[in-house]
Amino acid sequence: MSETESLEQTESRIYELGFHVVSSIPEDKLPAEVTAVKDILAEHGAVTIAEDFPKLKHLTYTMTKVVGPKHLKFDTAYFGWVKFEINQERIDKVKTALERRESVLRFIIVKTVRESTLAIIKPPAYRPDIKPARGVGEIPKNKEIKSPISEAELDKTIEELMVE
16 A cells, blocks of 8 residues: 555544744745745645734743754744644654744644634623622722621621521
8 A cells, every 4th residue: 555545544634833933034025934834734735724924923931943053032923823634644744844944933733623713802892881780899888897806706696697
């Protein structure tokens, strides 16, 4: 049995690739880098389902990329993602090819589902006609604030409640 026949018999899965492209790439050359990443996927038989073009993001912490003898540090990077379908036996080859790519700072590949999993975050709606429930977060003006009760008073109250 040939390699292509055995690959056809194995199952395809849906994956999502999240990747950071180094910020030292000029913005006008970014589309070429994204195309190179997508070409790696296509070269291994992946079919693109959805994608988001990378946008420059501030990184939570400084990341280091080793390029030859140099250790380059980055505080910002372009982040993008691609959802794709590929034969599960070819995913390791995709990982290896992405690791060799000098422009890719970091990446992650996760199994996912075909359906859209984008979370739509809606800000809470402000409605001036709805007022907060009475007593929530406010102290009535005519109510006296008591100091904490003593231990003896607390024991007496507990006993009264238990008798009833």
